[in-house]
Amino acid sequence: MAFTGKQVTSRLDADGKLTVELIEREFKDPSGSRVLINVEASPINPSDLGVLFAVADTDNAEYSAGKIVAPMPEAAVRAMASRIGNALPVGNECAGTVVAAGEDPAAQALLGKRVTCVPGGAYATYATCEAAMCMVLDEGVTAEQGASSFVNPMTALGFVETMKAEGFKGIIHAAAASNLGQMLVRICKDDGVPLVNLVRSQVQADLLRGIGATHVIDTTAADFPAQLTAAIDETGAMLGFDPIGGGTTASKMLAAMEASASKGMAWSRYGSSTPKKVYIYGALDTGPTILHRNYGFTWDVAGWLMTPFLAKAGMEVVAQMRQRVMRELTTTFASHYKAQVSLEGMLTREAVSAYNARRTGEKYLVVPNG
Numbered sequence: 001m002a003f004t005g006k007q008v009t010s011r012l013d014a015d016g017k018l019t020v021e022l023i024e025r026e027f028k029d030p031s032g033s034r035v036l037i038n039v040e041a042s043p044i045n046p047s048d049l050g051v052l053f054a055v056a057d058t059d060n061a062e063y064s065a066g067k068i069v070a071p072m073p074e075a076a077v078r079a080m081a082s083r084i085g086n087a088l089p090v091g092n093e094c095a096g097t098v099v100a101a102g103e104d105p106a107a108q109a110l111l112g113k114r115v116t117c118v119p120g121g122a123y124a125t126y127a128t129c130e131a132a133m134c135m136v137l138d139e140g141v142t143a144e145q146g147a148s149s150f151v152n153p154m155t156a157l158g159f160v161e162t163m164k165a166e167g168f169k170g171i172i173h174a175a176a177a178s179n180l181g182q183m184l185v186r187i188c189k190d191d192g193v194p195l196v197n198l199v200r201s202q203v204q205a206d207l208l209r210g211i212g213a214t215h216v217i218d219t220t221a222a223d224f225p226a227q228l229t230a231a232i233d234e235t236g237a238m239l240g241f242d243p244i245g246g247g248t249t250a251s252k253m254l255a256a257m258e259a260s261a262s263k264g265m266a267w268s269r270y271g272s273s274t275p276k277k278v279y280i281y282g283a284l285d286t287g288p289t290i291l292h293r294n295y296g297f298t299w300d301v302a303g304w305l306m307t308p309f310l311a312k313a314g315m316e317v318v319a320q321m322r323q324r325v326m327r328e329l330t331t332t333f334a335s336h337y338k339a340q341v342s343l344e345g346m347l348t349r350e351a352v353s354a355y356n357a358r359r360t361g362e363k364y365l366v367v368p369n370g
């Protein structure tokens with residue numbers, strides 16, 4: 001039996017127009033080890049926005065029922081040449097109920113269960129996924145509570161695993177009031193991992209202190225570099241995670257790490273030999289990363305992405321991480337949403353302008369059947 005429903009797609013055309021629209025489509029009966037999920041809730045995360053709109057000008061877009069046509073800057077069209085003409089499904093993760101399953105016993109066992117998974121294409125009535133990639137939600141856990149149980153939780157846990165694997169003692173985290181940042185605060189508090197949180201307002205600092213953060217620094221303070229150096233003196237945090245990407249955040253982290261590492265050292269034009277590293281893991285600022293290189297030569301800047309991290313970490317570590325997320329889904333890994341929108345509702349000017357701003361505490365949840 002085939003199912004019919006709706007799906008949000010995003011298509012970039014060679015003329016520089018990005019079309020995001022809601023289409024009617026058929027969802028085939030799954031076979032083998034795959035299952036079909038009736039999507040009940042799916043968050044709009046920054047990584048989804050990167051596919052949905054990228055850097056298209058949504059302020060100057062044409063909005064009609066279930067359709068948005070937005071101009072994309074020329075340089076971005078060139079950079080995304082390989083997606084031209086493809087109507088991409090959007091929405092990484094979701095929670096929903098398995099309504100059809102392939103013949104494999106593992107898939108059949110999920111029939112009728114409420115699960116959380118990462119099917120890609122979750123802004124839709126239905127989504128398909130490998131049974132092995134689904135986690136069954138505990139009785140009483142709602143779709144809203146289960147919707148964000150993969151991307152941000154596994155990334156926040158991945159930061160701590162990365163720190164341990166690379167021999168660092170603590171973490172500096174930028175844009176730390178994010179949904180992910182709040183999870184990281186709770187993980188580090190529970191696990192005794194030193195964490196220095198960088199935020200850009202007093203409200204965000206208060207929010208993080210309210211959930212147990214010890215070191216919170218407002219980057220707009222005049223003495224921000226000195227405060228950061230003092231926090232590194234105290235924590236030994238020489239590993240940074242920066243989701244901003246553009247601008248000087250990584251450079252400022254490295255400068256403060258070096259200021260701390262070189263204290264009491266005789267001057268050397270090569271700087272200290274203490275390892276210092278910043279991972280850029282997001283593009284909240286799409287401008288160039290600026291490195292001032294005033295911190296000697298023992299430093300690294302690299303990219304960090306959850307999927308290759310999980311592949312490298314191995315099945316056992318990943319299974320432990322996923323079990324912890326399920327155990328602590330409504331505490332450590334709780335996500336909050338400013339609003340719920342239907343598939344049609346997520347394509348209105350008002351909704352786009354709100355969720356595309358990626359503001360603290362203003363994440364949207366898509367409820368396809370709402």
Ligand SMILES: NC(=O)c1ccc[n+]([C@@H]2O[C@H](COP(=O)([O-])OP(=O)(O)OC[C@H]3O[C@@H](n4cnc5c(N)ncnc54)[C@H](OP(=O)(O)O)[C@@H]3O)[C@@H](O)[C@H]2O)c1
Nearest residue numbers: 046155175177178179180243281282284304305306359360
């Ligand atoms: N690499 C990976 O595998 C991976 C996996 C998961 C998430 N991520 C990334 O993690 C980041 C956080 O995701 P989330 O879902 O937790 O986000 P979120 O809850 O939507 O929060 C976004 C945060 O970023 C801040 N922000 C936005 N633009 C900024 C800028 N230009 N400079 C400084 N702060 C800025 C916002 O603060 P204001 O309120 O002050 O604007 C807000 O606190 C995103 O960049 C996402 O892409 C990456």
